[in-house]
Structures are given as structure tokens and as C-alpha cells.
Amino acid sequence: MKYTFILVATPGAEPAYGSDEWKNYAAEYGAWNEQAAKAGIHRGGEPVQPPERATTVRKEGDEVKLHDGPFAETKEVILGWYLVEVDNLDEAIKWASKMPLVDNGFGAIEIRPSVDFSQG
């Protein structure tokens, strides 16, 4: 089954960009990616820029309205997403728990199974 991981950080929890801690942290992601590639589960993913640079598009009446910022006014910050393909939810949970974001306690991952149109 395919699962999308939505990575959400607690603001301020992650090490500052460019610091030594950050370099270690980034290396941990590298290791995770390598393991996932080796296990053949990696189907895609991207880190995304911070919420200040988000643009939300919504239609009101006939007009497309833009909003400068993310759609949800939450404290959490979406960092990016991954797409993995594994046998079941337990496997997905195992991979998500090993993600540096979760493992270091810097944030959470929401696991969303992909819609399977072949199932009635």
C-alpha cells in the first residue's frame, strides 16, 4: 500500500539552519533516505519552504482569491512530505518512527493511506 507522510515540526524544536546540530540532523535524513531506498519503499517526497512563503488559493463566488500564508492557522509547520510503499500500516508506522523528525522529538508525522480506486 502507498502512504503519504506529512511531516509537521514543532516551531523552534529543530536545530538552527547551518549549525553543527543541524548538520547532524540533516545527515540523519540522508541515512533514512538511503535505508528507504535500499528497502525499495521510497516513492517520492520533497521538503517545502516555510509557511511564510505559502500562498493559499480558494474560489469565492466566481473569483479566485489568494491568501498570503498557509490554509490552517496552526502552530505546527509543515516541513514536507514523503510517499512510501509498504505492506501495511505497521510497516509505515515503523518507518515514520525512525524519521529523524520523530526520533528526535522535533515534531510529528501524519500518515495518510493513498486512495485505492480498485477497492469498491
Added chain:
Amino acid sequence: MSARLLSKEALKRRVDDAYATEWGRSVAFLLRLTRDIQIAEDCVQDAFESALVYWQRDGVPDQPGAWIRKAAKHRFIDAARSSRTRQEALQRLRLLHPPNVHKEDVEQLDTLIKDDELALIFLCCHPAIAVTDQVMLTLRTVAGLPPRDIAVAFFAKDEAVRTRLLRAKRKIRGAGIPIKLPKSDEIEKRLHQVFAVIYLIFNEGYLANRGENATRPDLTKEAIRLTAKLLELIPNNNETHGLLALLLFTESRSPARITTQDTLVPLDEQDRTRWDHDVISQAFKHLERAVACELPGRYALQAAIAAEHSKATDYAVTDWKTIVLLYDCLLEIEDSEIYRLNRCVALSFSDSPLVALDQLAELEKGALPESHHLISATRADFLRRADRNEEALVAYQLAIDQADNTAVQKFLQRRILELITKR
């Protein structure tokens, strides 16, 4: 097969008996084929309905469980063969002929079934499902309680229970929660989730048991049955023995716990001759197995505490020193406010109410709002026993204001009355 014809009532009883022992087992077995809890339940339900007809005509089979499972399996296969989708298969479920159950069917099926049954229990108690849903799903799918009975037991609406069950089953299918035994290194952790669900079921029955509605299903008995089942499937697990001992010790007191006027009788005032001593001796047997290991778990320790009360002929001769030590062990496993509060109570007897008052003051500092009334009531009790009656009255009144349960408030008001008349 016993061809003797049974009366309608006798037959109904035999089918009900088979239902009680074979439901969960049969759903677990069918799940291997259907991979969907709802379809498995529907097949088994239909098999039981057919049993009413065929067992009336042909007599009750020697192996009712094997009969049900084979009938349910036939039904699923027939439906699956002539259908393109599960949905269509479901609509076509009809049992045309009763199954012939052979000896080898019984043996073959029974060896497979234990793992299936265990996998079903772990599935229903999967941590990715909301805890309330785990509880209801376990009662429905493993214990076989109809949704309307679950609704009655939880004072919930029938529709709300059905919606929850449906949502949980859809999550299992949709999110790909695996229908198989957890890996061996995961079993211990997952087993604790199963214990937690069983404990919640027991507590729901224990706390809500006011006797006002005799038709309410007995959740404490269901919880005990589930734990015994777990012990049958994973024998020799110390903590399962511990949980069963704890539930049995608690259950043994139920005849003395509630008066005919439906009021709660606290432990120190219960008539101990009315405790169920058969149940107590069963509990002791399980406790013995539970503590036969290096580090007894939290249920074993709680059972050991309950055992101290069962050993004492009355409240005054309880071995409070041992109970304090057992709470110390429990607190090492898990720091919980309720353990600390109970330790204070034990200390007030093993040492003195004044010593316990100091510890209670410590505990009160960071206490959760929902424990405020318990702490106030406990402080009032310590003050009363230390003959500081004026302060005790104030504390009792505070506890009444903080409590939101009328039974508790009534009990506390009685204490106030006793204090005033003593003055």
C-alpha cells in the same frame, strides 16, 4: 450427531451457548478468507441463523463450533464464486445446504484457529484505532456482543455505537492495518494495549453497575472471559495471570459492594462474609503464577494489593505495611496520582494519619483537577481520624463542592452528619 429433537427453547439455549463460545473464534477464522471484519461477521451471523433451522431439523451437531465455521466458510465461498466484488458477494450470502463436518475438519481448523483468534484480538486493540473504538470493537467482534447491547452498556445511542464500529472497521481496511500476529519483539507491547482495553471494559462494568437495569450486559464478566481467553491463547504469561487475578479479586467483592438501595458500600464497611470465596481462591491461584517472575508487572502488583484485602478478616487487621511497599513497587513502574493517593491512605494506617497528611500535602501541589475531590475527601478522612474535627468538616465540605457525582456527594454528606452527631 444427536438426532433427538429439541424444544424451541432448548434449541435456542444450545445456539446461544455456541454463540458465546464460538463467535469470536469463528469471526477470526473467517477473517483469514474475507480479510474484512464486517463480511466475516456477516458470514458467521448467517451461519448461526442457519443453525437454528438445521439443528432443529437434524439435531445439534457434536462439534457445534466446527459446524458454524464450515457453514460460514461455505457461505463466503459460494458468494465469492458468483460475485465480482465483495459488496456483491455480501449480498449473495445464502447457505443452501448444511455442511458435513468431518473429524479432520475439526482437527485441522482447531490448530489454525488459535493464531487467528489472537490475531483478531490484536487487530481490535491496534493502537492506531481510537481507544473507545478499540473497546467497542473488541466487545463486538471478539466477545460477540450485539451493537445494541454495547449501546446499553455504555449508556450510548445504538446509532452512535454502530457508527463507531463502522468507522473502526473502515479504518482497518482503508489504512491497511495488518490482520496477522504482531512480530515477536512487538508482542509484549501490543499485549499491554490488549490489557488496557480489557481493563477499561471491566471498569466500565464495575463503575456503572448500579443494578437498576437487570438486562444490561455484564461487562465485568466479559472482561474476565476475555482475559481467560487470552491466557488460553498465550499460556504462562505472568502479567495476563496478574490481570486475571486483579479482575477476580475485584469481582469477588461485588456481592458486598452495593446495597439493595443501590448505594455503594466502601471497602472498610463491606460485610466480608458476603465476598465470593470461590472467586477469591481462583484469584489467588492466578496471583501465584503472576508473581512467579523477577519483576512482577503493574497488574500483578495491583492484584497483590487486592489480595492483602482479601486475606484480612476485617479492615483493621489489613497488612498496611505490605500494601505501602507494594505501592512503592508500582510507583517505580508507573508514576500515577491515584497510586500515590492510595499509598497515602495505606500509610495513614501503617504509620499515622498525621504522617500521611504531610505526604498528601505534597501530592496536592501538582494534582490534576479531576483528583481534587478525592484528595480533599482523603484529607478530611485523615483529619477526622486525627480528631481534628473542625478542619475535617471544612475539608469534607470542600470535597462535596469539588465532586460531580451524587453518589460520592451523598457518602460525604453522611460522613459530615456522623461528625456533627459525635460532637
